[in-house]
Amino acid sequence: MLDILQILTIVLVIILTLLLYAALGPKQKSIVFSKTERPEWNKFVNSSLGKWFTMANVIGTLTSLATAYLFFIGSSKLFGWVIFICGFALWGGSYVTNYFTRKIIRIPHIKSLIEDSSNTFGVIASIFWQKGNKNSIHNAKIIKYISILNIIGVIWLEFSLFSDILSYVFKVDNIYVKTAIVLLSAFTIIYFTIKYGLRGFVFADFFHSPLILLSVIVLLIGSVIFIFNSGIVIEPSIILKPILGIKEIFLFSMHVIFLNAFLVFVTEGHWLRLWVFNDNETKVQTKSIVSTAIIWALLSAIGLLTFSQINSVGTEAVSSLILKLGDISYLFPIAFWIGATAALFSTADTQVYSLLLVNSWNPKSGQLSNKLTKNIKALPIAILASLTFAIAYFIVRFFNIPFEKIIFIIIPMCLNLLPAFVRLIKNYSPKPWLVLVSLFIYSCFAVYGFIKPESEMSMTLAASMVPLFFSLLALIIKK
Secondary structure: OHHHHHHHHHHHHHHHHHHHHHHHOOOOOOOOOOOOOHHHHHHHHOOOOHHHHHHHHHHHHHOOHHHHHHHHHHHHHHHHHHHHHHHHHHHHHHHHHHHHHHHHOOOHHHHHHHHOOOHHHHOHHHHHOOOOOHHHHHHHHHHHHHHHHHHHHHHHHHHHHHHHHHHHHOOOOOHHHHHHHHHHHHHHHHHHHHHHHHHHHHHHHHHHHHHHHHHHHHHHHHHHHHHHHHOOOOOHHHHOOOOOOHHHHHHHHHHHHHHHHHOOOOOHHHHHHHHHHOOHHHHOHHHHHHHHHHHHHHHHHHHHHHHHHHOOOOHHHHHHHHHHHHHHOOHHHHHHHHHHHHHHHHHHHHHHHHHHHHHHEEOOOOEEOHHHHOOOOHHHHHHHHHHHHHHHHHHHHHOOOOHHHHHHHHHHHHHHHHHHHHHHHOOOOOOHHHHHHHHHHHHHHHHHHHHOHHHHHHHHHHOOHHHHHHHHHHHHOOO
16 A cells, blocks of 8 residues: 555656646747847846746756755765755855855856846856957867766656665666656656756655655654654764774865865856856855755754664665554655655756757857747657667666765866856956866766775775866866
8 A cells, every 4th residue: 555655755846847847838839038038037037936936946956856855865874974064065155155156247258148047057067158269269179078978967866766766666677668767757857858848857755855854854754753663772872983094074064165165156157157047056055055954954864863773774765664653644655756756856857957958059159059939849859868868877777886985076177168158257367277187087986986896985986186286276277
């Protein structure tokens, strides 16, 4: 009975989302707004609801299924009390993001790009592009492809871990069934994101973010009941104690502080929201991040509280917790799947939309491809993309590569854009080699971590320090 209820819950959230797409996000003439459609959208954005929609998108995008919902519940015990640094660093990063964003949008050529209401402003590479400057065009081209790699990696992780956790809970060990779950979930989200465009995912996030918060609160209550029923005495010193050693904890702390301080600033989602919601993005940035950090902290608390009775980490820990909470009440597994499905949708749809924009941006002209201004075909794109994600999942699962390793490599990859941002803010000439060399050395650390299991934590976490070094170098090289 519980299995049926969990499946129905997932299906219900998906159906309600699709109905919301159809009802509130009517199909646009194209994937992007035309100049005639933009004024009407700006009128909506500047209304009293505009800020709430902006906050919902920030919360929904950052509270992803893979890197927040599952990671904090399943892996918090590895880092103990240090896990709460994630939220604090993200909160501090909101001030960093606003400070540097305001400096950038005051740069003359970028200011004119914004005032033109150009669709291209939603793409990071466009702010580095300047006509006739070969270095700047080359720089923008490199940034475009790093963004694409990062976005594809994030989207793929979302669908892959959704399949993994679903398979664990329902005790499905068939790799072909797991791959089919990736294929189906990816196709559904990609197809409807393309079909209903920007309006669709903006309205959907307004629906998903409250579901995530509600789900987390219910799960926390369930975890407290679970521990109370177990009869163990809760000792904060034991609950908050990390499993990993001092070296790994130190590297994780450095990794998180640097990553979360710049995570929003160097990702496409921020610049997309700046184009979509105008200055609402900077106005509500801190409030949105604080709300996100609270959700992260609650998820971490669930993982720390229940570890003593679960005694495992990662996806296995999450699935075990769902099963044990189901013994208390069906309400808790249902709450989990409401939040998990909402987290999958809220991150994946924004990332899919960003990928469409970035991929169609032309480094030669500095403009979006004409394809996006026409009625593009959602079905073939969704089929091709979902097949690609499914094949990649099959390969990773066939060779049994841990997703934890992949998460620590994919998410910080966008930090390699930071040296280019430093040059832009300081009004220095572009140095494309700074970004390329940073990415190369970053990749070397990551690959070494794969080859040497005993050093995987140190290497993958140390990799995120590489962009920091090259950002400092970008400050020194003035000419």
